[in-house]
């Protein structure tokens with residue numbers, strides 16, 4: 001009866017077809033418990049190629065949200081980046097918001113997070129030890145550094161960078177012995193920046209690409225400064241950055257050891273699957289806003305994540321990603 005009732009409502013149009021995949025219904029059985037999505041990422045084994053991108057801490061509901069996210073990572077075997085740990089540098093008031101290792105367990109990646117502006121200041125004040133201490137206190141595997149010059153510019157209480165981020169990162173790499181991940185916060189990186197990151201002795205790059213949460217826009221919404229919407233529209237999408245990374249890798253096979261978190265506007269699991277299948281580096285799919293939207297209620301978070309994992313399993317057995325159009329021109333000088 002449902003079929004008769006719903007058939008009219010269940011019509012699709014030819015233009016709605018998702019051209020990114022070949023659908024091969026003949027070639028596999030359904031996925032089951034044995035369908036394996038696991039991989040080694042940042043030296044630890046994940047049960048699925050999914051990453052909870054850096055978000056929050058040090059404010060009202062953050063502890064509950066973070067604890068739910070860590071519990072989720074423990075249950076589903078995922079990796080996690082903490083939100084900015086700046087508030088922990090001088091004070092332990094909010095330590096519990098970030099102290100997620102006991103929930104996550106020892107076997108999954110957990111990364112602390114600081115902005116490039118804080119790192120620049122700490123290095124200028126010769127307080128290198130504070131960065132190392134942060135990692136020890138949180139029992140983190142390493143540090144995510146977010147590079148956010150446009151956000152800082154528009155943030156009412158934002159910092160001003162005195163040096164280029166790449167100089168500060170190079171100094172950080174000189175003394176910091178744990179793993180480093182570098183990310184943007186929602187506008188991605190252009191080819192020159194990407195290449196500079198691939199040349200640094202860091203472990204991974206998180207794209208934090210354009211097309212999802214946008215902090216240049218968000219900070220302008222918070223402040224009363226001059227509204228410059230045009231600057232919130234610059235950046236690079238995740239598909240464009242995947243193309244750039246592949247081109248850079250073709251020219252420099254030694255970059256292969258770098259690992260990538262594909263994030264920024266990964267709206268649904270097929271977006272992530274498609275980009276991951278096309279990227280020639282070891283990678284995982286990262287999301288911030290989508291996890292946050294479900295993070296208050298653990299059951300809802302579980303259901304959402306089950307959808308991601310099952311979506312990946314179904315895609316793995318029935319969908320073949322077509323090549324990403326790498327027509328986005330890349331100036332050969334960058335290679």
Ligand SMILES: Cc1cc2nc3c(=O)[nH]c(=O)nc-3n(C[C@H](O)[C@H](O)[C@H](O)COP(=O)(O)O)c2cc1C
Pocket residue numbers: 053054055056082083084113144145146183184185186208209211212213263264265266286287288289290292
């Ligand atoms: C509420 C919220 C807080 C965030 N805070 C941080 C942060 O402290 N440090 C950071 O590196 N990125 C932060 N981000 C950026 C995310 O890690 C991510 O790069 C960005 O939101 C793009 O991913 P999305 O489109 O899936 O949201 C935050 C994002 C959200 C939604």
